[in-house]
Amino acid sequence: MIGDLVLVFDMYPARVEAIGDTDVYLMDDDSVNWKVGYTLIKPIPLTAEILEKNGFEKTSDRNDERGTMEKWFLPGIAYAYCFSNNEIEFEIIGYGKGSRGRGKFRSVLSFVHELQHAFRVCGIEKEIVI
8 A cells, every 4th residue: 555664675664655557666764766566575574663663662561371462552542462472462542534533443463554554544643663
């Protein structure tokens, strides 16, 4: 999707600027433009490190049936529950387009672009830092 953050050649983060029939047009943080085939882009795994870079604060650790769990909080916006099996479950609180009040989105997210989509669905404008 336009605006999604992806990896080019498995190592360079870039933002999708346009999507063609056979190629994707990207721009990286240094304003370098890329035109690559779809097979050369990959999703960016969502990690606790990326959560921290984006303002999430670790609030607690605990163990449950899925293993060790870290709880992260982005004030007024979201909770993230990071499990030892690399699964990250999100609860995002926001005002969705056309909604009459606060709504919640809860899902397991594995990649940065999925978090971007979840924020968009909830009407939250937040730039993700890699």
